[in-house]
Amino acid sequence: MVITVRVARHLFAVWMLCLGLLAGVSARADVPPDGYARWIGALEGSEAHVHGGSIVYDLRFAGDSVTVEKSVGPRLHTQRFKVSEVANGLKLEGDAAGTVPELAGALLERSGQRHFSVRLPTDAQLQLRPSIGWLSWLHYAFFFGVVLLLGNELVRHKKAAAYTLFFVFPIVLIPLWLHAGFDGLFRWVKLYSAVVGAVFFTLYRFNGLDRFKWARVVVAAILAVNIAEAVSQDYAFGELPNLLNAAAGILNIVTLSRWMGIKRDESAPHDMLWPGMTTFWIIAYDAWNITFVYLNFPSTVFYTVAIIVAPTLAALFIKKGTWLQARAYTLAIYMMYIFSFHALAEQYIGLHFSLPLPRSEGIAMTMAIVSLGLNAAYALLHFGWKLTGRAPSQLQVGQNASVI
Template identity: 35%
Template sequence: MGILYEQTDLVGWGIWLFVLFALMAFNEFSRTTKWGGLTLFLIVPVVLTIFVWPTTASPGNEYGTGTWFNWVKTYSALAGCLGFMLIRYRPTLLNNKWILLFPPGILALNILEACIRDFQVYFYNVPNGAYIDNLWVMSGPWNLMNGVAGLLNIIAICGWVGIKISKDQSKDMIWPDMIWPWIIAYDLWNFAYVYNCISDHSFYAGFALLLACTIPSFFIKKGAWLQHRAHTLALWIMFVMTVPSFVDRLAPVPSTHNPRAFFIVSLISLISNIALVSYQFYRIRQRNLHPLKDEIYADTKAYQTVLSQNGL
């Protein structure tokens, strides 16, 4: 695995592929059926909250699932899933311009939560690494670099005024302006965040989880990245909260704990998000656009492809 992870065998890669395809399959199930979405993101979490998570995700447990961040991330991801379903199946809500603020708002909140966590790990001041709340972390400049990259990624969220509902049976929430430059910059930032803050879980929670929403965004249902991301993130967190031993005991693939690896992934994240924000500001100035009122990429082929493939 080189600089990022310790070696894993074919069984390890098989488990990784199973996680990837299971996330994609459950995402499709929840995306294409209303009852599937309600079951996975409302009924199941209520049952788990009452009967399972108080034990498997209790504060201070040996797997680190009882931290404030896990609980906040779980319910913010679920809030996104349910909020997006409400918009999808009540499309007249989009006539209220304030409703359009919900998708970028919940997205920005999730990114901000991760930025705060990166900064928190930096201020733990454990440059040689340590277990804190039963999670291994290593403080360093990479935390600050990636925290700043995340804030830049928030600044680059654009074009939510153009959010629409697809005309097909699945009624997906389509965000045409959220095309590949932002998605790739987000993926690089989020992988660096996961690598920095839950390093020994990042083989799944970073590598597999990000591909589980990026692959559908490029090859299955274009324009619905945020919906894919909310679904797969909620599914993964619910699984980890329920079976916390999976990553640490059942199928562990630890990182190398190499400071150079932390620095490299965070540097790539920071450079990509600086480039993204710079490019968007260039387009805004060149085309005399308003970043809060206009779509930034409406004249691009990628944008037009999203519209055509969703009957818009």
Template identity: 30%
Template sequence: MLFEVYGDHALYQWLGWAMVFCGLILLNEVARRSKAGGIFMFVALPIAMTVYCVVVTAAAGAGLDWGVNNPTVVFQNGWFHYAKVYAALAGCVGFMILKYRWGRLGKSQMFKCFPFVIVAINILIAVISDFESAAHFFTGDFFMQNGSPVWVTSEHATQVCGWNNVFNGIAGILNIFCMTGWWGIYVSKKKHDMLWPDMTWVFIISYDLWNFCYTYNCLPNHAWYCGLALLLAPTVANALWNKGAWIQNRAYTLAIWCMFAQVFPTFQISFPDMGVDSIFAVQSTLNATTNTTVSLIALAANVAALGYVAYRAKKLGVNPYTHEVFTGTRDFDRAMERREAAA
């Protein structure tokens, strides 16, 4: 059992998952299908969110009760959440620059490596967070809970810490090198999507397993949503109707979710002693054996994915980062069929 989805709130927990999953798919479609939708979602809303976060943080710093007790200040004050939301937003804006060919950047061949750079940054943010958790274990800054070593973050979340973080941190680093064809970026015929055809199921599966494990390790009271619903939304879209645009789907849904979670964190958490007890909240089991098992699966998947990338590169006799290595595969060909003729 990975999550505590049983008991009186089980129906609401599954309902919450379905709402998040469907909501992310719907909002992703709104954002990708029009410039206005994308600009509203990734320019206007982030400005409003930033103003809100600055105001409540300043109020908290001034000792005002409504700032000190604001949910964003209490439950989303860590460096990771701010780094993640703005890194995801940077990716969204950069992807729009590429797909709409805005300005010199949008037309620059060199800027086509931006998707790799921003995805690598996003992965490294999570890797650092995993290693930060591991540091608590190796420095003895933890306590035992139900037989598992845990520590409590500044956001009041209890995390299992230990070798699970090390294994998954390594998996994240390997995952960066599973991205191939860094300059193989195209635009879809209707300019709805930025396409990265060489980012096939090989990377997607290895990424999803690694990122799920990261959320399970470091966001145990969020992982039901940001580890399952959020990861599955772009993967399903890519598999069924939006082939080749997985990374755009991922960036869009990630940014939307991070903004929502930053402003409305109490949707997914339960701290009854602090007056917060959402019926949609789901906690992981906080079991060291389970966390380690999930981490080893993620590590094995990324070792296998990197090995397959090396095999494909050797078979084609190319550098897997300057050239595309999945040419001729079903996913790659289906994605290339969607690109515009002049791309």
């Protein structure tokens, strides 16, 4: 296993080097600054909003001006600034009463190769790094196919891999993760809460926890609490799309069913199964979760789509009943990967790889309506069956103990 870890570390370094070389080829000397037309930075947690979440600043340079797109909540704010060279970086000049007033008169201070730092009026520190679109999509394909899908299959089939990844790595990689640039408490709490979920499910599979009824309740509670935390975030933000999506999240919780049927598969690889988990519920959950992240965390929604779709694919096409296990494993893998990637990417490359998705109030409202509509439709069918005993013959809404 030590050899495997060493090989993985070297392969990761080679991958970083390849991306770095591609980044160097992609730079164009005629586009300021440093040859990159697009620079992206994000604030997270309390630095972004009193209720948490994140804000993304997307800067597009052209000649002596820069267009800034600021994604916050369901809204996109755009403002153009003049750019001038100063001794230690770039100076932005623009309307202090504009839509992005905090950058009017701001100094983009050079903090190293491919790195600008901006001190905002709130005293928050915004870190900006260049972004190359096609390179980010190349990394995204690697992340989705290799890190998530293959990573999930590895920890499903190899007990030693699950123990190494979820029990050993979160301890031995702390020195590396301290250089990831995540100073806020939110990211660290999210990292280790995801790891704890993966640890508990691994113990359920391999260490006899499946014998206890309370363990099944804990498994379901981990999912319900995770949804409830997001619902509280949406309600705290208070915008109409957030409130609609929060209602969808509540429906998603109350339609959870048959958690006492959660069990350990006696045949290898001894998956943790939730036989009563329906496809319709999973799709409604996916719509709700993607909408939640789109509204609250525009800095990570690029990756969130992948970590939500991956367990759904695993449950639908690889082995039914394994959705929650795959959800916990892929989320923990993602959090550990992103901490490692940030630390190594900044060291080897110095690029920003998470791309903002298209944003507008219309898109936000549409997503919230779809999220609420799907969860409301499922709730009507589910509770209709609960109250009347009638359910669609070709659609599972909780009426059967097994959908495998």
